[in-house]
Structures are given as structure tokens and as C-alpha cells.
Amino acid sequence: MARIVELKETKxxxxxxxxxxANVLKxxxxxxxxxxxxxxxxxxxxxxxxxxxxxxxxxDCLNEMEGLERTLSVSQxxxxxxxxxANTYKIDExxxxxxxxxxxxIKFKEFIRDALGINLSSLSLISD
Numbered sequence: 117m118a119r120i121v122e123l124k125e126t127k128x129x130x131x132x133x134x135x136x137x138a139n140v141l142k143x144x145x146x147x148x149x150x151x152x153x154x155x156x157x158x159x160x161x162x163x164x165x166x167x168x169x170x171x172x173x174x175x176d177c178l179n180e181m182e183g184l185e186r187t188l189s190v191s192q193x194x195x196x197x198x199x200x201x202a203n204t205y206k207i208d209e210x211x212x213x214x215x216x217x218x219x220x221x222i223k224f225k226e227f228i229r230d231a232l233g234i235n236l237s238s239l240s241l242i243s244d
Contacts, residue, residue: 130217131199137224138199146231150197153177165193167227172197188223192216 141147149171152159161175164186172193178184188196195216225236 130214130221131195131212134195134199134217134221134224135202137221137228138196138202141224141228142200144232148172148196148200150200155181162193164188165196167223167231188220189216192220195220 138147148154148165148167152172153162153174154166154169154171155177156174158174158176162172163175163178164173164184165171165188166173166184169184173181173184178186191213195213199220228234228236
């Protein structure tokens with residue numbers, strides 16, 4: 117019942133599918149590393165996110181990796197981290213930005229399509 121109250125009190129609905137999809141990805145074994153660099157384990161200087169490699173990338177590893185580039189803003193990477201660590205659907209409003217949430221949802225959709233071969237057609241409503 118508390119979850120329903122949380123959903124009723126929210127002003128921004130795009131974070132809800134973001135958290136839901138993150139939880140589904142974790143359950144099926146595709147959870148991303150959102151606490152440290154996926155390559156070296158550093159928790160400092162996180163600069164990028166790699167869907168292909170499975171998580172955050174620090175500046176040192178980013179400089180060493182060919183073809184890896186920053187495609188997400190700091191705010192978008194924070195949203196991914198929050199979504200994967202969330203144990204509730206209530207998120208501090210300072211992290212909510214509908215445009216960033218839509219962008220990350222589209223990235224999740226592309227990842228699921230490319231990695232799992234599943235097309236989440238309902239998420240097409242967001243990008244249309």
C-alpha cells in the first residue's frame with residue numbers, strides 16, 4: 117500500500133519505468149555496475165557509462181579504451197545509478213528531469229533490444 121501512495125505523490129512519472137526496468141535487468145542477470153569502474157574497480161573520476169561493457173567507466177580507463185566515448189551526461193549517469201540502487205519508487209526531486217529520464221529509458225530500450233533481442237514497443241511511446 118505504501119508503494120501506491122508513493123506513486124500517487126510523484127509529479128514525474130518517467131522514473132517509474134526506469135526503476136522497474138533496472139530491477140528487471142538485475143533479476144535476469146543484466147544489472148550494471150553502478151558503484152565503480154567496470155574495468156578497474158576505481159570509485160573515483162567516473163566519466164562515462166558503457167552499456168556494452170556493463171557499467172561505469174573511470175577517466176583513466178576511458179582514455180585507454182578505443183571507441184568508448186561519453187554519451188551520457190553526469191545527471192543521466194546519476195539516474196542510472198539511482199535506478200539500479202532504488203528500493204522504492206520515490207526519488208529525490210533534485211534528480212528528476214523528464215528529458216534525462218526519457219533519454220535513459222530509450223538507452224535501456226536499445227540495450228534490451230540489442231543484448232536480449234526483445235523489443236519493448238511500449239517504450240516507443242516515449243520517443244515518439
